Amino acid sequence: MSTPENLAHIGVVGLAVMGSNLARNFAHKGHTVAVYNRSPEKTRALMAAHGDEGAFLPSETIEDFVASLERPRKAIIMVQAGPATDAVIEQLAEAMEEGDIIIDGGNALFTDTIRREQEMAARGRHFVGAGISGGEEGALTGPSIMPGGPTESWETLGPLLESVAAVVDGTPCVTHIGPDGAGHFVKMVHNGIEYADMQVIGEAYQLLRYAAGLTPAEISEVFREWNAGELNSYLIEITAEVLAQVDAETGQPLIDVIVDAAGQKGTGRWTVKAALDLGIPVTGIGEAVFARALSSSLEQRRAAQGVLPSGELATFDGDRDAFIEDVRRALYASKFVAYAQGFDEIQAGSEEYGWNIDPRDLATIWRGGCIIRAKFLNRIVEAYDANPELPSLLLDGYFLGELSGLIDSWRRVIITATSLGLPVPVFASSLSYYDSLRAERLPAAVIQGQRDFFGAHTYGRVDKPGAFHTLWSGDRTEVQTS
Numbered sequence: 001m002s003t004p005e006n007l008a009h010i011g012v013v014g015l016a017v018m019g020s021n022l023a024r025n026f027a028h029k030g031h032t033v034a035v036y037n038r039s040p041e042k043t044r045a046l047m048a049a050h051g052d053e054g055a056f057l058p059s060e061t062i063e064d065f066v067a068s069l070e071r072p073r074k075a076i077i078m079v080q081a082g083p084a085t086d087a088v089i090e091q092l093a094e095a096m097e098e099g100d101i102i103i104d105g106g107n108a109l110f111t112d113t114i115r116r117e118q119e120m121a122a123r124g125r126h127f128v129g130a131g132i133s134g135g136e137e138g139a140l141t142g143p144s145i146m147p148g149g150p151t152e153s154w155e156t157l158g159p160l161l162e163s164v165a166a167v168v169d170g171t172p173c174v175t176h177i178g179p180d181g182a183g184h185f186v187k188m189v190h191n192g193i194e195y196a197d198m199q200v201i202g203e204a205y206q207l208l209r210y211a212a213g214l215t216p217a218e219i220s221e222v223f224r225e226w227n228a229g230e231l232n233s234y235l236i237e238i239t240a241e242v243l244a245q246v247d248a249e250t251g252q253p254l255i256d257v258i259v260d261a262a263g264q265k266g267t268g269r270w271t272v273k274a275a276l277d278l279g280i281p282v283t284g285i286g287e288a289v290f291a292r293a294l295s296s297s298l299e300q301r302r303a304a305q306g307v308l309p310s311g312e313l314a315t316f317d318g319d320r321d322a323f324i325e326d327v328r329r330a331l332y333a334s335k336f337v338a339y340a341q342g343f344d345e346i347q348a349g350s351e352e353y354g355w356n357i358d359p360r361d362l363a364t365i366w367r368g369g370c371i372i373r374a375k376f377l378n379r380i381v382e383a384y385d386a387n388p389e390l391p392s393l394l395l396d397g398y399f400l401g402e403l404s405g406l407i408d409s410w411r412r413v414i415i416t417a418t419s420l421g422l423p424v425p426v427f428a429s430s431l432s433y434y435d436s437l438r439a440e441r442l443p444a445a446v447i448q449g450q451r452d453f454f455g456a457h458t459y460g461r462v463d464k465p466g467a468f469h470t471l472w473s474g475d476r477t478e479v480q481t482s
C-alpha cells in the first residue's frame with residue numbers, strides 16, 4: 001500500500017505493449033505512474049525491464065492499484081475492446097469513488113463509449129473514451145490523443161495528456177473532442193481515413209510496378225522523392241522503407257514474399273457502418289475496407305485467377321516519368337476525397353450526437369503522433385480557418401486550385417489502369433464521387449422515376465414545389481400528392 005505522499009498522478013491498467021509504452025511515456029515526463037495488469041507477470045516484466053526509467057507504483061490487485069492513485073483518481077484502461085474493457089471498468093468503478101475518472105484508451109466502438117459514460121455518470125464516476133493513435137512507438141514517444149467525455153474531466157486530465165502527446169509547432173496533439181463518445185468516434189474515422197490513405201498508396205505502387213514496370217527498389221526511391229513534397233507523410237515514408245527491404249532468406253524484395261491478403265481489426269468497417277447509418281458517402285474508405293476483404297478472399301481469388309476473361313489488354317507504352325507524375329497526382333487527388341469524406345462523416349456524427357466537434361482541431365492534432373500524420377493536414381487546418389462552414393473540404397480555395405492541376409492526370413491514370421486491367425478501386429471510385437459532386441444532373445432522376453413506377457413513392461419536380469405521382473398503370477397523367 002502506498003503512503004499518502006507517495007501517490008500516483010495517473011494509473012494504467014493493461015500492460016500489453018500499448019499500455020506499457022504509455023505508462024513509460026508518463027513516467028518519462030516526470031509523472032508517478034501506477035501500473036496494474038490482470039496477470040501479474042506482465043507488471044513484473046515491465047518493472048524488471050523499465051522500472052528504472054521513472055517513478056512507477058506497481059500493484060498486483062485492482063484495489064491496491066486504485067489505492068495508489070491520488071484524488072481525483074485517474075486510470076487509463078489499455079485492454080482489449082469489448083467485454084474485457086467492460087470487466088475492467090466494472091472493477092475500477094467498484095474500487096473508485098465519486099469524481100474519479102476512468103479513461104478507456106482502447107479502440108472502443110463509440111456507441112459502447114456513450115453507454116459506458118451514461119452508466120458511469122449514474123454511479124458518480126467520470127468516464128472518458130479517448131482515442132489514442134500512433135501505434136506502439138507513438139504510445140512511447142508521443143501519440144495523438146482524442147479524448148471525449150465531460151469537460152470537467154478534460155480540465156483535470158488535459159495537462160497530463162498534453163505532457164505525453166506528440167507536439168507539432170509547439171502545439172500538443174491532443175484536445176477535448178466533445179462529450180461522451182466523440183473521442184472514440186473521431187478516432188474511428190481517423191482509422192477509416194488511414195485505410196483509404198494506405199490503399200491509395202498501394203494502388204500507386206501497383207501502377208508503378210505493373211504498368212510502368214518499376215522495381216520495388218525504384219518505387220521506394222519514387223516514394224522517397226514524393227515524401228519531400230506535398231505528399232510528405234508518415235505512411236509514404238514507411239512505404240518507401242518497406243519497398244526497399246530485401247528478404248534475407250530468398251534475396252527477393254520483401255514485398256514479393258509477403259502474402260497479399262490484408263488484415264483488419266474492425267475500425268475501418270465501423271467507420272463505414274456508421275457512415276451508412278448517417279447517410280454519408282465515404283466511398284474511398286468503403287472501397288479501402290472492401291479491398292482488404294477482397295484481398296483476403298483467397299479461395300475465391302484462386303478460383304478466379306486465369307479463369308475470368310481479361311478481354312484485350314493494352315500494354316503500357318507511355319512516357320514513364322510522365323506516368324509517375326500522373327500517378328502522384330492521382331494519389332493526391334484521391335487522398336483529398338478520402339479526407340473530405342471522413343470530415344463529412346465527422347460533421348454528420350457531431351450533429352447527430354450533439355458533440356459540437358471543431359474539424360479544425362482534428363486536423364491540428366492529427367499533424368503529429370498518429371499514423372495519418374502528414375504535411376497535408378496543415379492545408380485542412382487552413383481551410384477550416386478560412387471557412388468553418390465549408391460544405392466540403394474539396395471546395396476550399398487551396399483544394400480547388402490543386403484539383404485543377406490534378407484532374408487531367410487523375411483521369412489519365414484511371415484510363416491507363418482500366419486498359420491494362422489493373423484494379424484501382426479507391427482512385428476510380430474517388431473520381432466517380434468527384435464527378436458526381438460536380439455533375440449538374442445525376443441519374444437519381446431515373447431512380448425516382450422507377451420508385452414512383454413500382455411503389456408510388458412520388459418525386460419532386462424541378463419546376464415547382466410539391467410531391468408528384470404519375471398514374472403509371474392508369475392513363476399516365478400526373479397527380480400532385482402534397
Ligand code: ATR
Nearest residue numbers: 014015016017018037038039042079080084087088
Ligand atoms: P495486445 O494485442 O498488444 O496483446 P490487447 O490484446 O489489446 O493487446 O490487450 C491485452 C491486454 O488486455 C492484456 O494486458 C490483458 O491482460 P493479461 O495480460 O492478463 O492477459 C488484458 N485483458 C484481456 N482481457 C482482460 C480481462 N477480462 N480483464 C482484465 N484484463 C484483460
